[in-house]
Amino acid sequence: MPSPNGTQNRKAAVIGLGAMGLGMASSLVRAGFDVTGYDIAELALDRLEAAGGRRASSPAKAADGADIVVSVVVNAAQTEAALFGPEGCAAAMPDGAVFVSCATMSPEAARALAARVEGAGRLYLDAPISGGAKRAAEGALTILTSGTPAAFEKARPALAAMAQTVHELGAEPGIAAAFKMINQLLAGVHIAAACEAITFAAKQGLDIGKVYEVITQAAGNSWMFENRVPHVLEGDYTPLSAVNIFTKDLGIIMDMGRAANFPVPMAATALQLFTMTSASGMGRDDDASVARFYARTAGVTLPEKTPKD
Numbered sequence: 001m002p003s004p005n006g007t008q009n010r011k012a013a014v015i016g017l018g019a020m021g022l023g024m025a026s027s028l029v030r031a032g033f034d035v036t037g038y039d040i041a042e043l044a045l046d047r048l049e050a051a052g053g054r055r056a057s058s059p060a061k062a063a064d065g066a067d068i069v070v071s072v073v074v075n076a077a078q079t080e081a082a083l084f085g086p087e088g089c090a091a092a093m094p095d096g097a098v099f100v101s102c103a104t105m106s107p108e109a110a111r112a113l114a115a116r117v118e119g120a121g122r123l124y125l126d127a128p129i130s131g132g133a134k135r136a137a138e139g140a141l142t143i144l145t146s147g148t149p150a151a152f153e154k155a156r157p158a159l160a161a162m163a164q165t166v167h168e169l170g171a172e173p174g175i176a177a178a179f180k181m182i183n184q185l186l187a188g189v190h191i192a193a194a195c196e197a198i199t200f201a202a203k204q205g206l207d208i209g210k211v212y213e214v215i216t217q218a219a220g221n222s223w224m225f226e227n228r229v230p231h232v233l234e235g236d237y238t239p240l241s242a243v244n245i246f247t248k249d250l251g252i253i254m255d256m257g258r259a260a261n262f263p264v265p266m267a268a269t270a271l272q273l274f275t276m277t278s279a280s281g282m283g284r285d286d287d288a289s290v291a292r293f294y295a296r297t298a299g300v301t302l303p304e305k306t307p308k309d
Helices: 019-030 042-050 059-063 076-084 107-119 132-138 149-162 175-203 208-215 223-234 243-260 265-282 287-298
Strands: 011-015 034-038 068-071 098-101 123-126 141-145 163-168
Touching: 011 019, 011 059, 019 034, 019 042, 019 068, 019 132, 019 149, 034 042, 034 059, 068 076, 068 149, 076 107, 098 107, 098 149, 107 123, 107 175, 123 149, 123 175, 132 141, 141 149, 141 175, 149 163, 175 208, 175 223, 175 243, 175 265, 175 287, 208 223, 223 287, 243 265, 243 287, 265 287
Parallel strands: 011 034, 011 068, 068 098, 098 123, 141 163
Antiparallel strands: none
């Protein structure tokens, strides 16, 4: 049976097969793409093969012959390395192929990378993602995009396979990156506030499970409170989104604020909370670990995960 949007046998590469990248690669496979992926972790490559994709030993080999290359690495430095480092994919991509950059980075970094990619005769789509690992696996992400009409046209079938919602935000790379940083400002502040509130409730001697039930039906609720507080209630800080992601992203926001001479005190306070949580040894744990930092500071006991038999 032919795949939708004419994707059958169309070759795509995915660079970075963490929780998000693997889900996105799997969604492309289900949509009929011939998917080759690269990651530094052998286990991630094993999982890609189990999902129907093929493994590559470098970004260049993954991108060879691919007209769409989706990069799902952590930051601008890793994106640059995937493109232009030893065995980088930029030179291996066919002329006119599109590089879909999903890492969260500053608008300035996105513009600089786009200029280098476009100068080499390839297309660049600024495409940061939102939605989490579960929605990535379901092909139901929200993707914020900006780039030339040609980049959109080339990338659109892959975007349709990976996302439930695609926002086309402008013709210049960097616009989508700026939108993503506004989202990250709010996300970081909301996570910090949720962790402060639930730990403060515990300090007051309240049943925090009942607090969660009440707040999620009241005006004080937020998506982050509803999503992250269950991690605290379960005592499970398996990193679905790590503390260090927000030390990075809120740090970018601080740089953007200084450059624009615009105060961002809420983001600054949240950054300090994530930084203190990271410095106390929880940087690679789930970002709800800010609650554990509060608990340690205030002598509060939070639930602990019950070991499985």
